[in-house]
Amino acid sequence: MKEEKLRELLEALSVTEKIGQLIQVPGNMLNAEGQELGVRDELGIGEELLRNVGSTLNVVGAAQVRRVQEEYLKRSRTKIPLLFMADIIYGFRTVYPIPLALGCSFEPGLLRRLCEATAKESAAAGAHVTFSPMGDLVRDARWGRCLESTGEEPHMNAEYVKAMVEGFQKGLSEEGKGKGIASCVKHFAAYGAAEGGRDYNTVDMSERRLRQDYLPSYKAGVEAGCEMVMTSFNTVDGIPSTGNRWLMQDVLRNEWGFDGVVITDYAAIAELIAHGVAKDQKEAARLAMEAGVDIDMCTGCYANSLEQLIREGMISEEQLDEAVWRVLRLKNRLGLFEDPFRGADEALERELFLKDEFRALAREAAVKSSVLLENKEGLLPLTVKEGENRKKIALIGPYADRKDALGMWAIHGDQKAVVTIREAFEEMPGLDFSWTEGCETLLPEDYADLPSLIERGERTCWDEKKRAEEWDRAMTLSEEADVVILALGEDTIQGGEGGSRTRLTIPGDQRKLLSEVRKRASEVAVVLFAGRPLVLDEVKELADAVLLVWYPGTEGGAAIRDMLFGKSEPQGHLSMSFPRSVGQLPLYYNAFSTGRPYDGKTPNRFFSRYTDCPNTPLYPYGYGLSYHSAEYGPVQLDGSTLKRGGSITARADVTNTGYRDGVETVQLYIQDVTGSVVRPVKELKGVVKLELKAGETKQAEFTITEEMLRFYGKDMRYRAEPGLFRVGIFPDSSGVPEAEFTLE
Numbered sequence: 001m002k003e004e005k006l007r008e009l010l011e012a013l014s015v016t017e018k019i020g021q022l023i024q025v026p027g028n029m030l031n032a033e034g035q036e037l038g039v040r041d042e043l044g045i046g047e048e049l050l051r052n053v054g055s056t057l058n059v060v061g062a063a064q065v066r067r068v069q070e071e072y073l074k075r076s077r078t079k080i081p082l083l084f085m086a087d088i089i090y091g092f093r094t095v096y097p098i099p100l101a102l103g104c105s106f107e108p109g110l111l112r113r114l115c116e117a118t119a120k121e122s123a124a125a126g127a128h129v130t131f132s133p134m135g136d137l138v139r140d141a142r143w144g145r146c147l148e149s150t151g152e153e154p155h156m157n158a159e160y161v162k163a164m165v166e167g168f169q170k171g172l173s174e175e176g177k178g179k180g181i182a183s184c185v186k187h188f189a190a191y192g193a194a195e196g197g198r199d200y201n202t203v204d205m206s207e208r209r210l211r212q213d214y215l216p217s218y219k220a221g222v223e224a225g226c227e228m229v230m231t232s233f234n235t236v237d238g239i240p241s242t243g244n245r246w247l248m249q250d251v252l253r254n255e256w257g258f259d260g261v262v263i264t265d266y267a268a269i270a271e272l273i274a275h276g277v278a279k280d281q282k283e284a285a286r287l288a289m290e291a292g293v294d295i296d297m298c299t300g301c302y303a304n305s306l307e308q309l310i311r312e313g314m315i316s317e318e319q320l321d322e323a324v325w326r327v328l329r330l331k332n333r334l335g336l337f338e339d340p341f342r343g344a345d346e347a348l349e350r351e352l353f354l355k356d357e358f359r360a361l362a363r364e365a366a367v368k369s370s371v372l373l374e375n376k377e378g379l380l381p382l383t384v385k386e387g388e389n390r391k392k393i394a395l396i397g398p399y400a401d402r403k404d405a406l407g408m409w410a411i412h413g414d415q416k417a418v419v420t421i422r423e424a425f426e427e428m429p430g431l432d433f434s435w436t437e438g439c440e441t442l443l444p445e446d447y448a449d450l451p452s453l454i455e456r457g458e459r460t461c462w463d464e465k466k467r468a469e470e471w472d473r474a475m476t477l478s479e480e481a482d483v484v485i486l487a488l489g490e491d492t493i494q495g496g497e498g499g500s501r502t503r504l505t506i507p508g509d510q511r512k513l514l515s516e517v518r519k520r521a522s523e524v525a526v527v528l529f530a531g532r533p534l535v536l537d538e539v540k541e542l543a544d545a546v547l548l549v550w551y552p553g554t555e556g557g558a559a560i561r562d563m564l565f566g567k568s569e570p571q572g573h574l575s576m577s578f579p580r581s582v583g584q585l586p587l588y589y590n591a592f593s594t595g596r597p598y599d600g601k602t603p604n605r606f607f608s609r610y611t612d613c614p615n616t617p618l619y620p621y622g623y624g625l626s627y628h629s630a631e632y633g634p635v636q637l638d639g640s641t642l643k644r645g646g647s648i649t650a651r652a653d654v655t656n657t658g659y660r661d662g663v664e665t666v667q668l669y670i671q672d673v674t675g676s677v678v679r680p681v682k683e684l685k686g687v688v689k690l691e692l693k694a695g696e697t698k699q700a701e702f703t704i705t706e707e708m709l710r711f712y713g714k715d716m717r718y719r720a721e722p723g724l725f726r727v728g729i730f731p732d733s734s735g736v737p738e739a740e741f742t743l744e
Ligand code: GLC
Pocket: 057, 087, 131, 186, 265, 266, 497
């Protein structure tokens, strides 16, 4: 529809009809099947408003979307179509590895491709908007939502968010209506910095840290043209984001020029009361409106207060019109006025869901996201020899044959379609293996609500007989096998939203299983499932090999088989630091030196250190072994002075010293040695993935510019400061940059 006609439509709306457009309700209020009311069971939204709500969430499926839209439009005077939004975080029917895994690929192009594929599946299922990408930087593994983040690195997070927005929205504004889905960058802002890693907890930091580390990813999403931004549950400088005018107006809209739709997180307007900045829903609605929030997700605040606030002159009708205009314009951009059903098409669903092309992409992504943490004596890849020297393999562990390996936010995924490790092994000719689970993932002490989940029948648990049988069989298989593949990990329910943990070891009897199997087996390879960094000191000590696969998605088992037996080489490099102890958290590579940096060895307590644990992570950001091995030559700089507007090229030879071809993820780190404010001991400034044949040497080359060196200085201006810089080109973040240049 032409914008002038859209403007006329807006002007013809009553105040009630306008307010309706700013309300999002759970699907079951629109007679969608299988939809549970959210935290607000009684939203108190009257019939007239309900007939005019602007959007709904997590109603998907072409048939259901078409039915709900048809019924809605029949009852609507304005005939403004409903907007269907959903949590399509890392896949739709085809599920890819979790974002924290994808962050290990160091390949934004991969994320762009899988978001484009996801948009095709979900547009066919009638989705218009996805509540993704999540751009929250994370530094504390106690927070369950690390799962949804691409990691601890500001530069990489910005690259990934940009790529995901471009992937989701490809084709959105072109002539091909029904192509692509609108993306929603969340959770604005800094939700990942919740104190203590406890979900929904206070976030409080300097504006400098906020701008330097946490905002770049959201800004990259806005610059990539995301259609929506979601406010976060947390406070920013003492004011919850949802009512934070500085954050939403001054930064997001005025500084960054974001002109899209702002939606709250679930029930976040009403939560302004619990936060203590609003005395009731009316005041909460006013605060949100003044902060520039357009859509109220699943509360009655806007529905029951806006009309009164306008009558009392607390909110102007212009403010209301601005918000409604942005919602109508998004609907128009999606082509809903021409076709309210957009891409919803059952035949297309059948054609696209889990198609081979997407499954192949899921497998590629799992290989590029998996991280080889240990490989003592080169146990992996395993060789399946024929005849008498064929290795007997035992596959043991709760993740040996588990369909539930998609992570908490794969809510539209198809678990039945997941390839488990056992299934993948069965498909492998000549593989002589036996398998058993051995134990369950969880014990009651690992998850406080477990007993009530079992009581409510939402969770099953073994009886003593089954427990004993499984354990005994695991011990027997361990004794008989040449190699034991132990498939262990965190349980899905422990991660994701509300999944905060204070202990980060592998839960349940799994560590005991590892130590007992270790006593019996000659070789043990652990395949580790997790949604966050875990404390793996025992695993590191006891296992001969450790392959971290995160929650690897629909094709996880097949990718794991390909990697274990060498068809593919795990390419992942950690997107987040793995601690030795929970006590080290928050833990991140780009930390400040402090006035008393500890060298890790001097026996003196008067340094910034712990008396009972090293400062270093067990596995550092950027770390990942491979099946090939590599040697890095010294850094060569083509100049010692960087002039403003000029550049310096940094090069290093990288040689594949191994026996097989492989991909090396080469990382550029730069240290700004002295600044008007303290600067990190190093910062990742570039990555290149080199394909190296066995024995081959290639040169990794990076161009360093003044722009890369900018930061928020003492006066909060964003610019590079003259002085000494050091450069390193490494396989992970543990290296110390040494090659020097000076910025003029
Ligand atoms: C949840 C999450 C958010 C999600 C929204 C809608 O509480 O915080 O990430 O998109 O509600 O389900």
